[in-house]
Amino acid sequence: MKNLVPVNAKIIEILRKEISNEIFSILDEKYKFEPRGNFQNTAIYIAKPINTLQVSKIMINANAIGFGVVPYSGGSGLVCGQISLKGQPLLLSLERLDKIREFSPVSGVVKVEAGVVLSDLKKVSKAHNRQFPLSLASQGSCMIGGNLATNAGGVNVLKYGNARDLCYGLEVVMPDGKILNDLNDLKKDNSGYDIKNLIIGSEGTLGVITAASLKTFPLTNNVVALMSVNTTREAVKLYSFLSSKLEFSLHAFELINITGIKFLITTGLIKTFPISTSKNWWLLVEVGGAEQGDLIESFQKLLSQASALKMIDEIIISQNSKQYNDIWKIRELIPEANRLVGSVSNHDISLPLNRISAFIERAGAEILDISEELRINCFGHMGDGNLHYNIFPPAGKSKDEYKFYQREIQERVNNLVHEFKGSISAEHGIGRLKREELYKYSDPIKLDLMKSIKDLFDPNGILNPGSIFL
Numbered sequence: 001m002k003n004l005v006p007v008n009a010k011i012i013e014i015l016r017k018e019i020s021n022e023i024f025s026i027l028d029e030k031y032k033f034e035p036r037g038n039f040q041n042t043a044i045y046i047a048k049p050i051n052t053l054q055v056s057k058i059m060i061n062a063n064a065i066g067f068g069v070v071p072y073s074g075g076s077g078l079v080c081g082q083i084s085l086k087g088q089p090l091l092l093s094l095e096r097l098d099k100i101r102e103f104s105p106v107s108g109v110v111k112v113e114a115g116v117v118l119s120d121l122k123k124v125s126k127a128h129n130r131q132f133p134l135s136l137a138s139q140g141s142c143m144i145g146g147n148l149a150t151n152a153g154g155v156n157v158l159k160y161g162n163a164r165d166l167c168y169g170l171e172v173v174m175p176d177g178k179i180l181n182d183l184n185d186l187k188k189d190n191s192g193y194d195i196k197n198l199i200i201g202s203e204g205t206l207g208v209i210t211a212a213s214l215k216t217f218p219l220t221n222n223v224v225a226l227m228s229v230n231t232t233r234e235a236v237k238l239y240s241f242l243s244s245k246l247e248f249s250l251h252a253f254e255l256i257n258i259t260g261i262k263f264l265i266t267t268g269l270i271k272t273f274p275i276s277t278s279k280n281w282w283l284l285v286e287v288g289g290a291e292q293g294d295l296i297e298s299f300q301k302l303l304s305q306a307s308a309l310k311m312i313d314e315i316i317i318s319q320n321s322k323q324y325n326d327i328w329k330i331r332e333l334i335p336e337a338n339r340l341v342g343s344v345s346n347h348d349i350s351l352p353l354n355r356i357s358a359f360i361e362r363a364g365a366e367i368l369d370i371s372e373e374l375r376i377n378c379f380g381h382m383g384d385g386n387l388h389y390n391i392f393p394p395a396g397k398s399k400d401e402y403k404f405y406q407r408e409i410q411e412r413v414n415n416l417v418h419e420f421k422g423s424i425s426a427e428h429g430i431g432r433l434k435r436e437e438l439y440k441y442s443d444p445i446k447l448d449l450m451k452s453i454k455d456l457f458d459p460n461g462i463l464n465p466g467s468i469f470l
C-alpha cells in the first residue's frame with residue numbers, strides 16, 4: 001500500500017471549489033460499517049457525485065493531491081472491499097448515478113448507471129416484459145456497479161452465469177480520471193484485449209464503473225421444489241441426474257443444512273418449516289421455461305424417478321406464486337439468520353462438483369477436531385460448486401467468546417479447499433479480508449500479473465488502497 005495523503009477538511013475545501021459544493025460531506029452512520037457489523041470504516045469524508053464527469057474530476061484531484069478513493073455502491077459487500085480499514089481515503093458513493101439510460105425493445109439490452117439498485121433494475125425489466133436474472137438476497141440494496149465490480153453470483157448462475165456474463169459493455173472512470181467509453185451492446189467483439197472483463201471482478205481497484213450495458217432475457221414461468229436428502233452424496237447424484245435431463249431448464253440448485261433451518265426458526269425469521277425437519281440436508285431446485293404446465297409435469301416425473309432411486313426423500317413443489325415465494329424465502333433468509341446468530345468464521349468457497357461431498361465430510365471432521373461445541377451451517381449454490389461454509393458458537397454463546405478459534409478454523413478450511421483444488425473466494429471477492437489467503441494460495445505467476453496490471457492502471461495506488469493487495 002503506497003503512502004497516501006489523508007482526506008481532511010482542507011482537501012474537501014479544495015474539492016468543493018474545483019468540482020461542486022454539494023457533493024462532499026462527512027460520512028454518515030449508514031456508511032460506517034459493513035453488513036455483518038464487524039468492521040468500522042476509517043474514512044471520514046464521502047463524495048456523492050451526480051454524473052460521470054464529477055467522478056472523473058474526483059479521480060484527477062486524487063492523483064494530483066495523492067489521496068485514496070474507495071468506490072462504494074450498495075455497501076453489501078462481505079469482504080470489506082467497500083470500506084477502508086486503514087488510513088483516511090475519500091469514500092466515493094455511486095448512489096446518485098441511478099438512471100436507466102436506455103432500454104432497447106429489439107435486443108433487450110438495457111443501459112444503466114452504476115448506482116441503480118439491483119431490485120429496481122429487475123422491476124424495470126419486468127415492466128418491459130423481460131427479466132434481468134441476477135438474483136441475490138441483498139438485491140434490495142446492492143447496485144449494478146457493485147455487482148459488476150464483484151462479479152456477483154447468486155442463485156441463477158446455473159442458468160444465466162455470473163454478473164460478468166450479463167454485461168456487454170462498460171463506461172469506466174480510470175484511476176487517472178480518463179473516461180473509458182465501452183458501453184456497447186455487441187454480442188461479438190474480438191477487437192483486441194477485453195478490458196471490460198478485466199474491470200469486472202476487480203473490486204474497484206482498476207477503475208470506477210459509472211454505467212453498464214446489460215443483457216435482459218424473456219420472462220419464464222418457474223417452479224421451485226424443496227426436498228430432503230440423506231447425504232450430500234445423494235444431492236450431487238440428483239444434480240447430475242436432473243442436469244442431464246433438464247439441461248437449460250434447470251435454473252437453481254441450492255443446498256440447505258438443518259442448522260440453517262434451526263437458525264431460521266430460533267431467530268423467528270420463519271414460523272414453521274413446510275415439511276418434516278428430520279433430515280440433515282435439503283435442496284431447493286428451480287426449473288423454468290415458457291410453458292409452466294408441461295414443466296411442472298416433467299419436473300414432477302423426474303423427481304418421482306429420483307425418489308424411486310432413493311436420491312431424495314420428502315418433496316414439495318410450488319403450485320402457485322405464493323408457495324413459490326414462501327419456498328424461496330427459506331433460502332433467502334439464511335444469510336440474515338446467520339447474521340443474527342453471529343458467526344465465528346465465514347467461508348465463501350467453490351469446489352469441483354465431484355469432490356464437494358468428500359470436502360463436506362472432511363471439513364466437518366476438521367471442525368469437530370478443533371471443538372465439538374462449534375456448529376456448522378453449510379449451504380449455498382451447490383449446482384455451481386459454491387458453498388457458504390460458516391462456523392458458529394454453541395447455542396446461547398456469543399461469537400466473541402469463540403473468536404479465538406477463528407484463525408485455526410480459517411487455516412484448516414482454506415488448506416482443505418486448496419487440497420481439493422477449490423477456490424477460497426467463489427463469489428464475494430478478496431477485499432480487505434481475504435488478502436492473506438489470496439497471497440498464500442494463488443499461483444505466483446497469476447499474482448505477479450495481477451500486481452503488474454494494478455501498477456499499469458493505477459501507478460499511484462490511489463484506487464481502493466488496501467483492497468486485494470497487501
Ligand SMILES: Cc1cc2nc3c(=O)[nH]c(=O)nc-3n(C[C@H](O)[C@H](O)[C@H](O)COP(=O)(O)OP(=O)(O)OC[C@H]3O[C@@H](n4cnc5c(N)ncnc54)[C@H](O)[C@@H]3O)c2cc1C
Pocket residue numbers: 035070071072073074075076077078080081082094114135136137138141142143144145146147148149150151152153154155203204205207208209210335336427428431464467
Ligand atoms: C444478505 C446478503 C446476501 C448476499 N448474497 C450474495 C450472493 O448470493 N452472491 C454474491 O455474489 N454476493 C452476495 N452478497 C454480497 C454482495 O451483495 C455482493 O458482493 C454485491 O455484488 C455487492 O454490491 P454492492 O453494490 O453492495 O457493492 P459494495 O458493497 O458497495 O462494493 C463492493 C465492492 O465493489 C467495489 N465497487 C462498488 N461500486 C463500484 C463501482 N461503481 N465501480 C468500481 N468498484 C465498485 C467496492 O469498492 C467494493 O470493493 C450478499 C450480501 C449480503 C449482505
